[in-house]
Amino acid sequence: MIEFKDAAVVAPDSGVPILEPTTLTLTEDRISIIGANGSGKSTLARLINGLVLPVTGSVEVDGLDTQKQGAQVRRKVGYLFTDASAQLIMPTAVEDVALSLRRVIKNRKERDDAALAALREIGLASKADVSVNALSGGQRQLLALAGVLACTPSIVVADEPTTLLDLRWRAHVGALLRSLPLQVIEVTHDLDSAARAERTLVVDLGRVVFDGDPKEAVQLYRDLMFGRASQGATA
């Protein structure tokens, strides 16, 4: 369970508000977040695992405060970035997953076995010893996901995980995320994917302007965008 209590974020240097005080309780297993570029979606997502801390108010995950118990929160909350390349650290696929397991499994052989099992689970076993630079964008995103899942989170927050992928990979990664037996919170520009959630948040100008039924949310977002586009065109 994720609880925002009047959590607000401002730009560190200018003090400009990035996210207005927000109160939310997120319990559904499939939640999507949509909104325009620069509206504050990533900020909202990052609040959940303490990558961004609220300036006022608080964010709690299963009762753990992201400010005071950040490390504990991050073990519960896996985070998937748009660009998997920046998330991969070790030279080969299996080593990268093993890195996630370093703290938990001290024995190298056991760790490598577990990492290999994680790769097998996600369908990347044949790429275990391949350099991460030789993987396709889609494979890299899968690998990043394997690295996240290896830490056995109970929540996965994904910030536009499919934006850089082609249609086929987008469908594959999307389906995989939906199949996870975890709470998944996905920031996305893919409205079809957003509409498949149980609950959708629409963010605009640093505020959650809608929170509820995905289909309604998508409709509202379209209206918002096209309304603004015609305004921009006439201005």
Added chain:
Amino acid sequence: MITLLGIYRPARTPLHLAPAWLKMLMLLGISILSLATSDPVTSLGLLAACLLLLASTRPPLKATLKGMAFIAALAIMAAGFQVWLGDYVRALDLAGDLIAISALALAVTSSTSMAQMMDLVVRLAAPLRWILPPETLGLLVALTLRAIPEAAQILTEARVAARARGLERDPRAILIPSGARTVGFALQLGQALHARGIAEHGRSARAADREDRARADEAHAPLLAEPPVREAPTGETPEVPEPNRRGRRERRR
């Protein structure tokens, strides 16, 4: 050169099986030996031995040849300079040393995984535990090696972009964007590390470590097959259901 950073391939050659510390010691010993001796016969002997060792690890051919060609070019330039000074013996010795040490370094990297290197660094850094956490130092080594090819790629792309705009003669058009992107990459990597909970310290991390250890060993079992443990809504720590753990682990082998 850049291609050489990723040449490790798992295999069962003698060097692959040798412990990392032994290989490092060998690299150190032979480097000192070859630099200390100025006799061209010893130099050439060491060179031959090092090349054989490199070949014995069966490294990926293309990347290795490319890297060695680069080093050979360097060696020829260095030797050419000595020849120009009239010192033929020194030229031979210098070129031999350079190629031998590089080949041996390659032999070590192509037979040692990053995880083994990290473990070695962690072990060597153990006495410094009170100053710097050894795991952090190990990670630092991995990150440095990770950053080099990325920085090289950023530089290449900046050069192409500058050329596309007809600015290839302006160093600013290359250095400023690559500097900015390198910093951006470092920030992203830092956030990714943070997000994966790697190398975290402090009270909260230690508390999390304790929880992890409590779940330990079996925690990384099936990822997709099994629903995770969700916290009871009361906020109490739920009992971890562990049906038949042992059996599951056996099957996974």
